[in-house]
Amino acid sequence: MQPLLSSAFxxxxxxxxxxxxxxxxxxxxxxxxxxxxxxxSLFLFGGLRTSPEGGLRLRRxxxxxxxxxxxxxxxxxxxxxxxxxxxRAALRRPLVLVLDDSFSMRASSRGGTPRTRxxxxxxxxxxxxxxHVVLAGAKAEPLGEPLRNAxxxxxxxxxWTCLAPASALEEAAALGRSLGGARARIVVLTDHAPRExxxxxxxxxxxxGEALPNAAFVNAxxxxxxxxxxxVEVQAFSSAPMSVPLSLSEAGSRRTLRTLTLDLAxxxxxRVTLVLPAGTGAVRARLFEDALDVDGDAILLxxxxxxxxxxxxxxxxxxxxxxxxxxxxxxxxILSSERPELVVTSPGTAVLPSSQVWRLIVRSEKRGAAAYxxxxxxxxxxxxAAGLGFDGVVWAAGRSPMPPGRPIVAxxxxxxxxxxxxxxxxxxxxxxxxxxLSTLPLAPAWPSFVYNVLDFRARQSPGPExxxxxxxxxxxxxxxxxxxxLDVTLPGGTRRSIPAVDRRVSLVCEAPGxxxxxxxxxxxxxVGASLVNxxxxxxxxxxxxxxxxxxxxxxxxxxxxxxxFFLLAALVLLTVHRVVTVKAPRGEGS
Amino acid sequence: xNDAYRQALARGERDGARFRLAPSYRPPAGAAGPRLxxxxxxxLEFHDHRAYQPGDDxxxxxxxxFARTDRLVVKRYQEEVFPHLDLLLDGSRSMALPxxxxxxxxxxxxxxxxxAAANAGFSSSVTLTKEGxxxxxxxxxxxxxxxxxxxxSRSSPADALSNRPPRWKPRGVRVLVSDLLYPGEPERxxxxxxxxxxxxxxxxxxxxxxxxxxDRGPVRYLDSETDEALDVLFDDESEHRFGDALRRHxxxxxxxxxxxxxxxxxxxxxxxxxxESLLAAELLAPL
Numbered sequence: 001m002q003p004l005l006s007s008a009f010x011x012x013x014x015x016x017x018x019x020x021x022x023x024x025x026x027x028x029x030x031x032x033x034x035x036x037x038x039x040x041s042l043f044l045f046g047g048l049r050t051s052p053e054g055g056l057r058l059r060r061x062x063x064x065x066x067x068x069x070x071x072x073x074x075x076x077x078x079x080x081x082x083x084x085x086x087x088r089a090a091l092r093r094p095l096v097l098v099l100d101d102s103f104s105m106r107a108s109s110r111g112g113t114p115r116t117r118x119x120x121x122x123x124x125x126x127x128x129x130x131x132h133v134v135l136a137g138a139k140a141e142p143l144g145e146p147l148r149n150a151x152x153x154x155x156x157x158x159x160w161t162c163l164a165p166a167s168a169l170e171e172a173a174a175l176g177r178s179l180g181g182a183r184a185r186i187v188v189l190t191d192h193a194p195r196e197x198x199x200x201x202x203x204x205x206x207x208x209g210e211a212l213p214n215a216a217f218v219n220a221x222x223x224x225x226x227x228x229x230x231x232v233e234v235q236a237f238s239s240a241p242m243s244v245p246l247s248l249s250e251a252g253s254r255r256t257l258r259t260l261t262l263d264l265a266x267x268x269x270x271r272v273t274l275v276l277p278a279g280t281g282a283v284r285a286r287l288f289e290d291a292l293d294v295d296g297d298a299i300l301l302x303x304x305x306x307x308x309x310x311x312x313x314x315x316x317x318x319x320x321x322x323x324x325x326x327x328x329x330x331x332x333x334i335l336s337s338e339r340p341e342l343v344v345t346s347p348g349t350a351v352l353p354s355s356q357v358w359r360l361i362v363r364s365e366k367r368g369a370a371a372y373x374x375x376x377x378x379x380x381x382x383x384x385a386a387g388l389g390f391d392g393v394v395w396a397a398g399r400s401p402m403p404p405g406r407p408i409v410a411x412x413x414x415x416x417x418x419x420x421x422x423x424x425x426x427x428x429x430x431x432x433x434x435x436x437l438s439t440l441p442l443a444p445a446w447p448s449f450v451y452n453v454l455d456f457r458a459r460q461s462p463g464p465e466x467x468x469x470x471x472x473x474x475x476x477x478x479x480x481x482x483x484x485x486l487d488v489t490l491p492g493g494t495r496r497s498i499p500a501v502d503r504r505v506s507l508v509c510e511a512p513g514x515x516x517x518x519x520x521x522x523x524x525x526x527v528g529a530s531l532v533n534x535x536x537x538x539x540x541x542x543x544x545x546x547x548x549x550x551x552x553x554x555x556x557x558x559x560x561x562x563x564x565f566f567l568l569a570a571l572v573l574l575t576v577h578r579v580v581t582v583k584a585p586r587g588e589g590s
Numbered sequence: 591x592n593d594a595y596r597q598a599l600a601r602g603e604r605d606g607a608r609f610r611l612a613p614s615y616r617p618p619a620g621a622a623g624p625r626l627x628x629x630x631x632x633x634l635e636f637h638d639h640r641a642y643q644p645g646d647d648x649x650x651x652x653x654x655x656f657a658r659t660d661r662l663v664v665k666r667y668q669e670e671v672f673p674h675l676d677l678l679l680d681g682s683r684s685m686a687l688p689x690x691x692x693x694x695x696x697x698x699x700x701x702x703x704x705x706a707a708a709n710a711g712f713s714s715s716v717t718l719t720k721e722g723x724x725x726x727x728x729x730x731x732x733x734x735x736x737x738x739x740x741x742x743s744r745s746s747p748a749d750a751l752s753n754r755p756p757r758w759k760p761r762g763v764r765v766l767v768s769d770l771l772y773p774g775e776p777e778r779x780x781x782x783x784x785x786x787x788x789x790x791x792x793x794x795x796x797x798x799x800x801x802x803x804x805d806r807g808p809v810r811y812l813d814s815e816t817d818e819a820l821d822v823l824f825d826d827e828s829e830h831r832f833g834d835a836l837r838r839h840x841x842x843x844x845x846x847x848x849x850x851x852x853x854x855x856x857x858x859x860x861x862x863x864x865x866e867s868l869l870a871a872e873l874l875a876p877l
Binding site (some may be wrong): 044459 | 769803815818834
């Protein structure tokens with residue numbers, strides 16, 4: 001809080017009346033100038049002649065004093081009328097900068113990018129304290145601690161990368177209001193005009209964008225069942241046809257996989273697919289350079305085929321053959337007794353204690369078996385039940401005790417499939433099935449069930465759940481046993497270590513490019529992130545301008561109206577004036 | 591002579607047509623005090639006898655005739671047989687005080703008295719005080735014929751009378767019209783007026799500002815006759831002191847006039863009916 005610095009006036013125009021102050025001495029001279037009057041004779045006035053003892057001197061002294069009192073009183077009254085404000089405190093107003101972090105802020109034109117122009121404009125904001133910076137990406141979040149002064153801004157703005165797929169500006173403005181308080185000046189810096197200004201307080205909207213044509217990837221994916229298929233969608237955001245060169249190349253070897261030119265009509269979206277040869281690594285898809293490069297560059301990594309090591313320890317040959325066949329058909333099972341991740345077993349079979357060995361316990365006791373033709377109650381929320389249909393299926397199961405865990409499939413009061421999860425994350429799936437009395441092994445649900453079990457188990461294998469995401473997305477990564485943290489090498493080369501919780505890490509891919517993953521000394525592959533968002537790639541709404549409330553000055557004066565003091569002082573002076581005028585000068589007269 | 595003066599004379603003569611001069615005669619020359627009937631004087635004064643009529647002044651009875659003839663007769667003096675009015679106008683500059691109507695008032699009163707005198711069978715003459723006393727041109731004729739009247743003298747009437755006294759008719763009625771605002775003892779001029787006069791009347795004409803200056807604050811007063819200046823801070827006390835000085839001056843004149851057997855009447859210029867003051871003073875009587 002600053003001490004009293006200066007005073008200002010609530011009605012400064014009133015001070016213009018001080019221009020009349022010079023009239024006071026004129027009036028004084030005119031009024032107090034002795035009048036000249038011709039009289040019949042002076043002999044009757046002789047008694048009034050001033051004495052030589054000093055009455056005249058006293059009168060001379062009185063005149064300047066009265067004039068001075070009147071002048072001071074006039075000045076005080078003028079100041080009082082102007083309502084002087086005494087600054088009790090000069091407070092610096094907080095400043096909140098809401099920065100559009102979406103990638104459209106990187107659109108380049110001759111004048112730079114909206115981001116560079118915004119940074120220049122930020123340089124004009126000085127005198128505020130503190131300064132809050134809020135990044136408006138897909139979510140709004142403060143960018144570091146509040147700054148004490150504008151000198152710290154350039155370094156803080158280095159973290160403003162404009163690589164978010166979207167900008168939650170309204171949410172960020174509201175966050176800014178809560179951070180800065182009611183006195184804060186809030187400035188939103190973006191590249192487009194507001195739909196409507198946020199209702200929360202005095203918010204200024206500064207836009208530095210431009211309407212520009214742009215071609216961009218609006219979709220990029222890779223995967224497929226059994227074959228490695230690449231898919232990209234290109235859209236022309238322009239009012240004129242665009243001829244867009246597209247190149248697909250292997251990121252590592254830079255071997256060109258395909259090049260073509262897409263002749264797109266205004267606004268047309270075109271899909272390009274390519275079946276990649278087996279063993280193809282990361283593929284980079286690129287469009288020609290235009291106003292916005294980042295949305296014309298996509299990286300697509302091969303989606304991991306998560307395979308599970310399965311040990312089938314079923315005693316019943318028929319059942320064993322049934323299960324083995326289904327496992328092999330999935331293409332995701334490695335049938336091995338070494339370091340199994342999933343053991344398919346009969347009840348009572350000993351399994352090496354390991355928190356990583358799941359069990360699929362198949363209870364196929366024929367004695368007392370009953371056949372169920374439905375209706376089946378299925379817990380569709382369980383991953384194992386995904387896509388399973390049991391219409392027309394006859395499911396025979398023995399009269400075994402109720403299995404532990406969460407029922408997944410039931411018929412009547414008989415639980416046919418259940419899942420029991422231990423605190424360590426290990427699962428025991430219990431399947432009551434008498435294959436010889438059931439049609440389930442012949443139904444499409446059977447291989448789907450086996451696939452779901454493998455997929456359920458595979459998700460628990462080390463590595464990311466998927467290899468290709470949009471920038472801003474979160475991908476779950478499972479760490480190997482014993483690993484406590486995930487080591488991530490970001491696209492720019494920066495390395496981060498993220499601690500794991502229950503062997504799992506949620507990684508937010510904030511930048512485009514490949515994020516390399518490792519944990520516990522094991523390479524977990526990578527995740528490719530691409531900037532894909534049609535709304536952000538459409539630069540036609542780019543605009544430059546300023547909207548919003550009037551600018552709030554950096555300094556906020558807490559002032560008190562001091563006119564009462566000036567009035568009181570004027571009153572005192574007028575009282576003294578009265579006393580002086582009433583009091584007769586001593587010695588004057590005969 | 592300016593038109594305002596002529597108009598004042600005309601008004602005075604017109605108003606004077608309603609009145610007759612009725613002066614209060616002074617005791618005969620040499621007969622002063624309580625000695626009634628004893629008279630000294632010259633034959634020029636005693637002119638004739640007439641029968642006593644009730645109301646006549648007993649001091650005018652000729653007791654010697656009564657002793658001889660047992661008839662009550664009164665002496666008729668020159669003033670009774672040949673009454674004359676001598677008007678003495680103060681011609682000093684104070685009478686024409688700027689911004690006042692004193693000059694017009696004085697001329698009005700002089701004309702009124704002259705007209706009233708004519709109605710009473712008086713002859714009249716007008717004298718203007720300057721450095722000395724000078725007869726007004728056509729002053730013995732009707733007031734509208736008076737001419738060359740100006741109030742420009744820097745001398746007081748007393749000085750004028752001393753320097754060059756007028757040729758007054760013995761035993762005439764003498765009326766001084768003046769503001770009396772000049773320093774000096776009034777006895778001197780009153781004595782000069784009364785010497786050889788049958789009756790003396792002093793008509794004082796004042797302006798309202800002569801009585802109350804009405805000023806406030808610093809004032810430079812200029813003497814209209816001497817051009818002297820005096821800077822005064824005129825406040826309430828100054829006004830009080832001025833009033834005292836004026837009152838003393840007036841009292842001095844009243845006493846001097848009274849001692850001379852004369853009368854003093856004060857008229858304010860602009861007063862509604864100045865003749866009323868003269869009527870009240872028994873200098874005039876309605877026709």
